[in-house]
Amino acid sequence: MKLTRRKLEIVSTAAKLFRKKGYNSVSMRDLAQALDIKAASLYNHISSKQEILAIIILEVAENFTEHINTVFPESINSVEKLESVIENHIQITVEKTNALACLNNDWMHLEQSDLESYLVMRNAYEAKMRNIIEQGIQQKQLQDRNIDLVLFSLLSTLRTLHLWYSKNKETSPQLMFEEMKQNLLHGIIR
Amino acid sequence: MKLTRRKLEIVSTAAKLFRKKGYNSVSMRDLAQALDIKAASLYNHISSKQEILAIIILEVAENFTEHINTVFPESINSVEKLESVIENHIQITVEKTNALACLNNDWMHLEQSDLESYLVMRNAYEAKMRNIIEQGIQQKQLQDRNIDLVLFSLLSTLRTLHLWYSKNKETSPQLMFEEMKQNLLHGIIR
């Protein structure tokens, strides 16, 4: 999927608006206005509103997929794997805040093959995270808990960290990484 | 706000649909169809689509507000306060799954005084949670960390627990409470 400069401009402006109001509350007229052109002109660069949403979401989804695959080798221990996953979530939160928010809020508005692609990637990602946690429990590095709830505890915070970051943009990724590693892995009790 | 039987039926059906597709993707025709009547008939019971959203969201928001106020007395120690908050989130997750999902996903589609009321309640809630965490750190019951990120770690998971519960409805609230208490307060590392 080749993105011309103008198309990229449209997609990234759309991501900003979708994040603030949601996909279905942003009209093509709203988007055009934000770019200082008329709605009809958008269609010289993109084929539909759906295409914009798919470009935004699938690119971030692919980022997550690529990273979890680099983390998968059996050599690293499971806690180091989790730390690497946390680090990656923070990096994407910081670098692609708008697109990540779209993925979280509007994935269900994808259609047909794009929706399918997204769900395949999400399921594969969660399955791999689940494997890491199982391995950690077997190797006695992690507490023996309900695996699905451990998985959810981690992902629910990591996926929505963009909400916190939007209001705390001056925070360094390093600080976020150190603090979240502690909170998520070691808990908050002294 | 007195709710007749029929109005309650409309509101709770709306909550179910809003949760699945989002407020702006559910038309009055969709809602009417789910109730097996025509869209115009809805207006004999409710004054607008907005009113439905406000009823759904503000009721849950008031539930949270009421609970945090019962928890506030200085007598209880901060870890017990946090446990009580976790328990309350789980109860609302289980008993008002649809409405909670609406609150999380569609609060920004509230308008005027309803939006204002919601934000006031949310800000007050977060401020009280923040106080609990500060107290815990001062009393050396909690680790000395970035307070805002501790707060976010807790709330991000508790607020979205309905996503997990939707797919695991057979789980008992007791089990959820025990596991989440461990994950959130003590972490996952052995």
Next chain:
DNA sequence: GTCTATAATGTGATAGAC
């Protein structure tokens, strides 16, 4: 309390001039 009919507006998208 529900219906049919309809008003008033907003929507995604296209045609064709420049």
Next chain:
DNA sequence: GTCTATCACATTATAGAC
């Protein structure tokens, strides 16, 4: 590459019959 004009349809909501 952007514009004006427009299509075809969906939207929330109201009026008035039954």
